[in-house]
Amino acid sequence: MKLSDLKSSGHWPxxxxxxxxxxxxxMVWTLLGALGPQIAETLKLDAGQKGMMVAxxxxxxxxxxxxxxxxxxxxxAKTTGILAQLFVIAALAAGWIFGLRxxxxxxxxxxxxxxxxxxxxxxxxxxxxxxxxxxxxxxxxLAGAGNVGVVLDSLIAPRLAAxxxxxxxxxxxxxxxxxxxxxxxxxxxxxxxxxxxxxxxxYVRLLKEKDAHWFCFYYTVSFGGFVGLAxxxxxxxxxxxxxxxxxxxxxxxxxxxxxxxxxxxGGAISDRIGGIRSMLxxxxxxxxxxxxxxxxxxxxxxxxxFLGVSAALGMCNGSIFQLLPQRFAKDMGIMxxxxxxxxxxxxxxxxxxxxxxxxxxxxxSPGFIAFAVLCLVAVSxxxxxxxxxxxxxxxxxxxxx
Numbered sequence: 001m002k003l004s005d006l007k008s009s010g011h012w013p014x015x016x017x018x019x020x021x022x023x024x025x026x027m028v029w030t031l032l033g034a035l036g037p038q039i040a041e042t043l044k045l046d047a048g049q050k051g052m053m054v055a056x057x058x059x060x061x062x063x064x065x066x067x068x069x070x071x072x073x074x075x076x077a078k079t080t081g082i083l084a085q086l087f088v089i090a091a092l093a094a095g096w097i098f099g100l101r102x103x104x105x106x107x108x109x110x111x112x113x114x115x116x117x118x119x120x121x122x123x124x125x126x127x128x129x130x131x132x133x134x135x136x137x138x139x140x141x142l143a144g145a146g147n148v149g150v151v152l153d154s155l156i157a158p159r160l161a162a163x164x165x166x167x168x169x170x171x172x173x174x175x176x177x178x179x180x181x182x183x184x185x186x187x188x189x190x191x192x193x194x195x196x197x198x199x200x201x202x203y204v205r206l207l208k209e210k211d212a213h214w215f216c217f218y219y220t221v222s223f224g225g226f227v228g229l230a231x232x233x234x235x236x237x238x239x240x241x242x243x244x245x246x247x248x249x250x251x252x253x254x255x256x257x258x259x260x261x262x263x264x265x266g267g268a269i270s271d272r273i274g275g276i277r278s279m280l281x282x283x284x285x286x287x288x289x290x291x292x293x294x295x296x297x298x299x300x301x302x303x304x305x306f307l308g309v310s311a312a313l314g315m316c317n318g319s320i321f322q323l324l325p326q327r328f329a330k331d332m333g334i335m336x337x338x339x340x341x342x343x344x345x346x347x348x349x350x351x352x353x354x355x356x357x358x359x360x361x362x363x364x365s366p367g368f369i370a371f372a373v374l375c376l377v378a379v380s381x382x383x384x385x386x387x388x389x390x391x392x393x394x395x396x397x398x399x400x401x
Contacts, residue, residue, distance in 0.1 A: 065337045266319045283376075289309045
């Protein structure tokens with residue numbers, strides 16, 4: 001497949017606006033992570049509270065993805081996206097006007113920002129429904145590359161907070177919010193395909209299929225690892241190496257940018273060699289790098305290791321969404337919600353566990369080791385299912401498995 005095929009197939013304005021919507025949403029979703037060092041110092045939060053503060057938006061996104069995934073199949077992706085963006089705009093305005101007075105207020109605000117994280121269940125199926133099976137890896141990788149929004153967070157938010165105060169950043173965020181909303185409302189379209197409206201019972205039906213559990217678990221590890229680290233990087237660099245909030249944000253942005261950029265690359269590679277093969281290599285790579293990172297305390301070496309971890313997990317995200325449409329093409333709305341929920345739960349676990357590890361042991365290393373074990377479990381799981389996948393639904397798929 002050539003990139004020029006994207007213009008001759010499907011609807012590129014929708015692909016572009018899906019990317020923009022997801023990009024801004026991801027930026028808002030991880031905003032507390034980018035501002036974490038400054039908010040924590042103002043509110044005098046301990047290490048455990050810091051981890052929970054940046055983890056709660058991820059949890060909110062995980063839970064709300066189920067609801068938005070259901071709405072996408074019932075009222076359409078575009079209508080769902082418009083409603084979700086209006087809610088996020090209202091939440092940002094409230095944070096700007098009223099501020100966050102204590103730890104509990106940050107948790108409530110963070111959960112509201114979870115609606116932005118739930119955009120995953122809207123943008124990906126909206127873009128994917130326009131394109132054929134053999135292009136799903138690169139298409140969903142491009143749409144999902146909107147998670148580069150956290151890079152903008154990490155670079156811009158700490159600087160704005162230093163100049164105007166962190167509460168003002170919520171007001172500044174309304175500027176791209178309105179621009180994104182206008183572009184999305186004008187140019188995005190729902191694909192003219194037949195969609196059967198799903199019920200809550202359909203979630204239960206899909207959860208009876210063991211493949212759904214495997215996909216949820218794989219995304220719990222890959223996307224959960226990526227977003228959990230992205231949310232915690234600034235706090236990590238601040239606490240472990242004493243960097244200023246701005247410098248910590250710069251290095252957090254660098255690590256996260258690599259992972260975001262890697263997502264469409266992982267999807268494109270999987271289109272060529274198959275998602276299973278690429279996932280096996282990527283999970284194993286992330287496992288080894290996390291174990292090494294847990295055992296060293298060197299600024300540049302840790303940064304190099306985190307760059308590798310983020311890249312591996314980012315590519316793995318693209319690989320999973322190369323496979324998912326082949327197995328669950330008729331249920332992509334709900335499956336995107338279920339799998340996205342798994343990813344959000346993984347991110348909540350990682351971000352909160354790093355804070356708890358720091359609070360309990362004075363180091364984040366136990367959190368890194370625990371997540372490395374999950375990567376190893378993912379490798380083992382793929383080894384168990386790869387033959388069955390390739391000889392059942394994979395044998396009739398119009399793409400490499």
